[in-house]
Amino acid sequence: MTPETHTIEGGFSRRGFLGRLAGGSTAALVGLTDTRTAFAGTLQSVRATGADGRSDGGYWEKVRKQFMLEDGFAYLNTGTLGPTPRPVWEAMNEYWRLMAVNPNENSAVFQNHVEQIRTKVAAFVGATPDEIAITRNTTEGNTILCQGLDLAPGDEILITAYEHASNRETQMRHAKRRGLVVKEVQFPMPPANPQVIIDAFAAAITPKTRVMHFGNPLGGYGCIMPAKQLADLAHSKKILCFVDGAHATGMFQFSLKEWGVDGFACNSHKWLCGAAGAGVLFVKRDVQERVAPVMGIYRDEPAGARKYDQLSRRPWPTVMTFEDIIDFHTAIGSARIEARARALGEFVRTGLAAIPKVKIYTPMDPAMSCGTTTAGIDGVPGAQIREYLRQKYDTYVPGGSDRIRISTHYFNTFDQADRVIKAYRELASGVS
Ligand SMILES: Cc1ncc(COP(=O)(O)O)c(C=O)c1O
Incomplete structure (x- = not known):
């Protein structure tokens, strides 16, 4: 679905959508249609040609007006939580309203939409839908990669000395319970060049190393890691390579296929500026057998990475908003x-x-x-x-x-x- 045609009806057919909502109120339908039409109009207005980072001819001011930040206030903490643009926030409010007016049928409509969101998210991060789980945030993805992996006592995990607690503490607690060894790879910050990091990882690898798991970029420092080279190094030693991508998604362009990493976790609420509470876990197809889900609700395990997002009831409006923020972002241009x-x-x-x-x-x-x-x-x-x-x-x-x-x-x-x-x-x- 292109941003131009981004309407909820466009996603899973207007007739099907209206049909499924037949038990809902007419007001809900009218409200939703109005919201989607306004949203599509906004996307049209933020689409631009030629505006670069510096000389923008007023383009970025126009984009900025789509946000609800107060005039004069400089919000310089997207690294913790990005602000949600108004049209996306309005769409989310409408989803919440629909949940309130007809909880079961409308949440089923949202739930039925997840495969479309999965496909869009997969394209955004350079993966296939079968490799994508829609989680709640990076921490959940990091946790599944850490706790779900088939490691044995004495196995070693490499992280950097600069990890966010989301990765570090998850690893440390789990290692303590399971008798695993977490090693923090040391290098100066800032490193003089990417090779310094690669050499530090290479030096830390032992015959017991099973996985390296690092932030990219390292959240507290903004240091972009040589992910592809580290994945190549890992694979040359039969080691898995996992990435905490909390700050990557929405800040810079990347492709998980090009990086060649085995696992990746991120959220939609930092640099993508979506609603807090939706994230992504990527597990490469041929690694999924080695990573077990930490939760399960279906008798038959869902196919591919879907087995990692068996969350039962969840805030569907937040998940729905994930698609809207990708469309908003894409309309401006990654x-x-x-x-x-x-x-x-x-x-x-x-x-x-x-x-x-x-x-x-x-x-x-x-x-x-x-x-x-x-x-x-x-x-x-x-x-x-x-x-x-x-x-x-x-x-x-x-x-x-x-x-x-x-x-x-x-x-x-x-x-x-x-x-x-x-x-x-x-x-x-x-x-x-
Ligand atoms: C590098 C890094 N990883 C993980 C997290 C946690 O992210 P989330 O809120 O998506 O779990 C953060 C949050 O600041 C972070 O900086």
């Missing part, structure tokens, strides 16, 4: 969005690099970074930088310890990115 996130990120990194006492943890190399920048100032706690930006510049960033993480995405502006540079300059020179 390449255009990546270019914009990268241009804003590079603007921040270049500006910060010129300030004495600033330490940047994110690689400057464009092949290893995109919309995330993590940086600190010698002698200034991260919490102080965070509060300074919040109070003086109406800018939200997360931060603690000795640094903050700045997420710049397509709805942000260069003016907002510049606030970060100004704040760092002021704090580094002792003004606060």
